[in-house]
Amino acid sequence: MVDEKTVETNGRAPSNRESDVLDIWVAGTEEPQFQPTDEGTQEFGPDETEARLDDQFGRVVEDDYVYDDEVADDERSVINMGPQHPSTHGVLRLQLELEGEVIRRTKPIIGYLHTGMEKTAEQLSYYQGPTNVTRMDYLAPLHGELAYSLAVERLLGIEVPPRAAAIRVLMTELNRVSSHLVALATNGMDIGALSMMIYGFRERESILAFFEKTTGLRMNHNYIRPGGVVVDLPPGWKDDVAAILDDIPQRLRQYDDLLKANPIWLARTQGVGVISAEEAVAYSITGPALRATGVDWDLRKAFPYSGIEQYEFEVPLGHSGDVYDRYRVRVDEISESLKIVEQVMDTIPKGDYRVGDRKITPPPRARIDESMEALIHHFKLFTEGFKVPPGETYVAVESPRGELGCYLVADGDARPYRMHTRAPSFYNLQGLPIAMADSLVADTIATIASMDPVMGDVDR
Amino acid sequence: MTLSPVLVDLAAGFESVTWEVSHDQDVARVPIEEWEGFARAARDAGFEMCSDVTAVDWMRQRPERYEVVANLVSIAHKTRLRMITSVGREEPSLASLTPIWPGAGYAEREVYDMFGIHFEGHPDLTRILMPDDWEGHPLRKDFGVGSVPVQFKASHQVN
Numbered sequence: 001m002v003d004e005k006t007v008e009t010n011g012r013a014p015s016n017r018e019s020d021v022l023d024i025w026v027a028g029t030e031e032p033q034f035q036p037t038d039e040g041t042q043e044f045g046p047d048e049t050e051a052r053l054d055d056q057f058g059r060v061v062e063d064d065y066v067y068d069d070e071v072a073d074d075e076r077s078v079i080n081m082g083p084q085h086p087s088t089h090g091v092l093r094l095q096l097e098l099e100g101e102v103i104r105r106t107k108p109i110i111g112y113l114h115t116g117m118e119k120t121a122e123q124l125s126y127y128q129g130p131t132n133v134t135r136m137d138y139l140a141p142l143h144g145e146l147a148y149s150l151a152v153e154r155l156l157g158i159e160v161p162p163r164a165a166a167i168r169v170l171m172t173e174l175n176r177v178s179s180h181l182v183a184l185a186t187n188g189m190d191i192g193a194l195s196m197m198i199y200g201f202r203e204r205e206s207i208l209a210f211f212e213k214t215t216g217l218r219m220n221h222n223y224i225r226p227g228g229v230v231v232d233l234p235p236g237w238k239d240d241v242a243a244i245l246d247d248i249p250q251r252l253r254q255y256d257d258l259l260k261a262n263p264i265w266l267a268r269t270q271g272v273g274v275i276s277a278e279e280a281v282a283y284s285i286t287g288p289a290l291r292a293t294g295v296d297w298d299l300r301k302a303f304p305y306s307g308i309e310q311y312e313f314e315v316p317l318g319h320s321g322d323v324y325d326r327y328r329v330r331v332d333e334i335s336e337s338l339k340i341v342e343q344v345m346d347t348i349p350k351g352d353y354r355v356g357d358r359k360i361t362p363p364p365r366a367r368i369d370e371s372m373e374a375l376i377h378h379f380k381l382f383t384e385g386f387k388v389p390p391g392e393t394y395v396a397v398e399s400p401r402g403e404l405g406c407y408l409v410a411d412g413d414a415r416p417y418r419m420h421t422r423a424p425s426f427y428n429l430q431g432l433p434i435a436m437a438d439s440l441v442a443d444t445i446a447t448i449a450s451m452d453p454v455m456g457d458v459d460r
Numbered sequence: 461m462t463l464s465p466v467l468v469d470l471a472a473g474f475e476s477v478t479w480e481v482s483h484d485q486d487v488a489r490v491p492i493e494e495w496e497g498f499a500r501a502a503r504d505a506g507f508e509m510c511s512d513v514t515a516v517d518w519m520r521q522r523p524e525r526y527e528v529v530a531n532l533v534s535i536a537h538k539t540r541l542r543m544i545t546s547v548g549r550e551e552p553s554l555a556s557l558t559p560i561w562p563g564a565g566y567a568e569r570e571v572y573d574m575f576g577i578h579f580e581g582h583p584d585l586t587r588i589l590m591p592d593d594w595e596g597h598p599l600r601k602d603f604g605v606g607s608v609p610v611q612f613k614a615s616h617q618v619n
Contacts, residue, residue: 111589284563393483422512
């Protein structure tokens with residue numbers, strides 16, 4: 001028999017009967033004594049406070065981890081993630097130091113896609129240069145071409161015609177939209193919102209179709225070159241752009257319906273991968289990841305290029321610097337970019353789409369058949385290229401990932417003496433260990449996706 | 461030349477720094493021994509972000525072979541500053557900027573990897589883009605471009 005003292009009395013008065021359990025089932029023998037229990041009332045135990053539960057569920061993310069020597073070595077494990085992991089967006093490899101399920105330290109290991117493009121640039125003439133830089137950030141190829149072309153033009157001391165500048169703004173802003181759509185799509189995919197992936201890539205297709213019509217290629221366009229753009233916009237381009245402007249805003253509203261009030265999406269993104277404003281500035285993080293922390297820094301406003309200051313647009317800001325804010329900033333930036341595209345479409349000036357200097361841009365094809373000079377210019381440009389006076393300059397544009405800079409050193413030859421690209425993904429990756437410190441392994445993927453690194457841009 | 465108000469105070473403390481304007485951009489040529497001190501003063505003067513560190517190899521064209529270039533950004537003043545220093549040929553080495561801007565860490569690793577320039581005080585100066593066992597520093601001018609011989613299927617030549 002059960003010792004009376006150990007019987008779980010469950011709030012009731014201790015009874016003298018031998019078995020407390022059976023009595024309520026003996027119908028009619030006695031009035032059953034139902035007593036309320038705390039089972040099901042969802043009350044916290046004495047040590048289960050709201051704060052403690054938040055901690056246990058991993059909702060509290062603090063970045064002030066102090067390396068604890070008290071933790072035994074066998075509780076700490078170092079695992080590799082990548083470089084062949086499907087959600088590391090290419091060949092990113094992470095070394096994660098875990099204590100149980102919690103990441104303590106992270107080390108990104110990069111270089112798997114390094115192809116020596118800065119060295120290659122020293123072998124290519126200035127006119128061939130965009131072919132090279134467009135392959136760095138393959139999701140925003142036009143921004144790379146723009147930074148390079150602006151740097152060459154600054155060293156040459158030339159200004160492109162207004163129409164060329166407007167076309168550049170139009171194309172790069174559309175490129176920003178397509179790049180952000182991929183970021184949203186892959187971010188959704190990594191967290192498990194698979195529909196988001198399909199939608200993002202579907203909308204991007206309409207922009208890529210327009211790029212293909214204009215430049216001949218879906219990516220790696222080699223469209224923006226020193227001296228202007230390579231070809232004018234195709235006939236009927238306004239209809240295509242108008243269709244994009246018509247379509248994407250309503251799609252954005254659909255994304256909001258899908259994600260904005262989705263409790264799973266919010267739980268996976270809010271308070272995850274937090275970077276503070278001070279950390280972002282100190283670690284040279286730029287672009288949406290910086291603006292999501294609330295720092296109002298957009299190179300289009302701070303150092304306007306290609307006449308972008310003529311157009312009205314806002315700089316969307318976040319405040320908490322988490323995955324959710326980075327996602328919101330990107331969605332809002334798509335709307336703002338479309339505003340710019342609309343203004344360019346309405347105000348695009350007539351005129352030439354490249355400079356008339358035949359030392360820098362090739363003559364029209366028809367002129368080669370009838371003009372000796374045109375033939376010479378064509379031949380010289382495509383064999384030797386044009387020479388750039390000695391000097392050095394740094395030009396940066398706001399790519400979808402942040403400050404995309406081009407440091408160009410010329411020594412008077414037809415090839416750059418040194419070309420260095422300040423790749424935004426490379427620097428943003430530095431913030432990954434900070435964003436991931438003391439978060440859960442499952443949040444790794446959400447954080448990587450929200451930083452939107454393009455490995456071609458990181459490794460160059 | 462006339463300096464912007466932000467730079468006037470900065471310039472006052474460093475007489476050995478020469479200032480120039482390169483295509484409308486402010487450039488400070490800093491002696492190598494002042495590199496860290498000048499960087500610290502620049503950070504205190506409002507350049508919160510070190511957006512980029514890179515290098516140029518001048519090979520035989522200059523007595524000091526390498527140039528290390530740091531691009532600074534001031535978000536508060538909306539301005540840029542480029543600081544350049546010359547580094548010698550034998551065992552090139554200079555002070556790291558990582559104690560001042562932690563964001564310079566990756567960039568300095570890249571410069572070390574590509575040019576073999578050492579940064580004293582860097583917490584983790586290892587190769588970043590090239591394999592760990594790589595010999596040489598690819599962006600030096602005496603490092604050849606090279607190519608991998610490609611053997612095509614239909615090739616009649618056998619190496």
